[in-house]
Amino acid sequence: MTGRIEPQTGTAFELNHGQTLRVIDIEGEQVADLTAFARGDTTEWLSSGRSIDYANTIYLTTGHTLYSNRSRAMFDIVADDVGRHDFLLTPCSPETFRIIYKHEGHHPSCFENLATNLARFGIAPDSIPTTFNIFMNVQVGSNGALSILPPLSKAGDAIELRAEMDLIVGLTACSAEMSNNYRFKPIAYEVA
Numbered sequence: 001m002t003g004r005i006e007p008q009t010g011t012a013f014e015l016n017h018g019q020t021l022r023v024i025d026i027e028g029e030q031v032a033d034l035t036a037f038a039r040g041d042t043t044e045w046l047s048s049g050r051s052i053d054y055a056n057t058i059y060l061t062t063g064h065t066l067y068s069n070r071s072r073a074m075f076d077i078v079a080d081d082v083g084r085h086d087f088l089l090t091p092c093s094p095e096t097f098r099i100i101y102k103h104e105g106h107h108p109s110c111f112e113n114l115a116t117n118l119a120r121f122g123i124a125p126d127s128i129p130t131t132f133n134i135f136m137n138v139q140v141g142s143n144g145a146l147s148i149l150p151p152l153s154k155a156g157d158a159i160e161l162r163a164e165m166d167l168i169v170g171l172t173a174c175s176a177e178m179s180n181n182y183r184f185k186p187i188a189y190e191v192a
């Protein structure tokens with residue numbers, strides 16, 4: 001299966017244990033937020049805290065495992081052209097744009113796009129956890145300050161994640177200006 005996520009939109013689909021999800025930055029400098037739930041029990045979800053704890057780094061890449069809130073492996077990262085992704089920040093949301101950017105009125109967001117697409121799997125908006133923000137380039141200063149810089153991904157760069165259980169997956173082409181160097185691009189994905 002292959003898919004294309006248009007700029008500032010998202011999708012959700014099932015992934016079987018053993019399948020590999022390849023996420024491709026078609027044009028470069030585009031973030032894709034990823035979340036996942038155990039298909040049999042959606043109160044088990046992809047956990048930033050568990051994954052960072054067990055990897056002992058905030059920069060997860062090839063060879064690292066992404067864990068659930070129950071400390072079971074959900075994904076293994078099996079290939080990564082970029083080596084810089086974020087797992088600290090929540091998906092951009094209407095509140096992100098209101099609180100940080102003082103934006104008034106509707107603004108497309110990863111949170112809304114995940115909630116809309118995950119609804120048909122019975123997943124409520126409040127169940128959406130911190131996303132694995134593929135290609136997002138967040139630098140941490142020595143004083144703890146965060147800087148959101150343009151992604152390091154170039155056109156055609158990809159990451160591959162192997163599903164370690166049956167999953168429901170949500171995936172976006174991120175809608176936040178700063179995270180994507182102020183230009184919204186599509187994201188491609190392949191399931192094999």
Ligand SMILES: [Zn+2]
Nearest residue numbers: 092110174175
């Ligand atoms: Zn976003």
